[in-house]
Amino acid sequence: MTPAVRLLKKNKVPFELHQYKHDPNHDSFGQEAVEATGKPAEQVFKTLLFSVDGTANGLGVAVIPVNTKLNLKLAAKANKLKKAAMANPELAQKVTGYLVGGISPLAQKKRLPTFVDQSAQALTSMCISGGKRGLEIEISPKHLVEQVQGSFVSLGD
Numbered sequence: 001m002t003p004a005v006r007l008l009k010k011n012k013v014p015f016e017l018h019q020y021k022h023d024p025n026h027d028s029f030g031q032e033a034v035e036a037t038g039k040p041a042e043q044v045f046k047t048l049l050f051s052v053d054g055t056a057n058g059l060g061v062a063v064i065p066v067n068t069k070l071n072l073k074l075a076a077k078a079n080k081l082k083k084a085a086m087a088n089p090e091l092a093q094k095v096t097g098y099l100v101g102g103i104s105p106l107a108q109k110k111r112l113p114t115f116v117d118q119s120a121q122a123l124t125s126m127c128i129s130g131g132k133r134g135l136e137i138e139i140s141p142k143h144l145v146e147q148v149q150g151s152f153v154s155l156g157d
Contacts, residue, residue: 002104002132004106004107004131005130005131007106016138017136018037018127018136019134019136020032022134029100029102030046034066036136037138042119042123045120046065046129047062047129049062049086049087049091049095049096054087054088055088056091059091059112060075060079061105061108061114062078062115063115063150065117068156070086071156071157072086074155074156078115095108095110098129102130103131104128105129105150106148107131111149113150114148116150116155120144121141121152124140126144
C-alpha cells in the first residue's frame with residue numbers, strides 16, 4: 001500500500017484503485033494508464049513538478065490530463081513565479097518520495113503548492129497516480145483538491 005492510498009483510507013475519502021502490470025518498454029506512462037484503465041485521456045491525469053529554474057526554487061505540482069501539455073507560463077502564474085521550468089526528475093523523486101512515472105499528488109514527502117487543471121471540475125471522477133507505476137487512483141476532483149489543499153487553475157495547452 002502506497003502513502004497515497006494510506007492517506008485516502010485514513011481520511012475516509014472514497015476512491016477506487018486500478019492496478020495493472022507496468023510495461024517498462026512503454027514509451028508513455030500516461031498513455032499506458034489510459035490503455036490499462038480504459039478511461040478517456042481527458043479523465044487520466046499526470047503529476048508534474050515545476051519550479052523557477054528546474055531546481056528546488058519555487059517548486060509546485062501540476063496535475064493535468066495526460067493528453068495535455070503543461071503551459072509553463074500558466075504554471076508560473078499559478079505559483080506566483082515570474083517563470084517556470086520542469087523540475088529535474090531526480091529532484092522530483094527526492095522531494096515527493098515517489099518514482100517518476102508513479103508520482104502521486106497525494107501524500108508527498110514534502111507538501112508543495114498543488115494546482116489541478118480546471119478541466120477536472122467538469123468530471124465526476126479522475127484518475128491520478130496511486131504512488132507507483134501500474135497503480136491509478138480514481139477519485140472525485142473535489143476530494144483530490146481538498147486532500148492536497150490545492151486549487152483548480154488553467155494549466156494546459
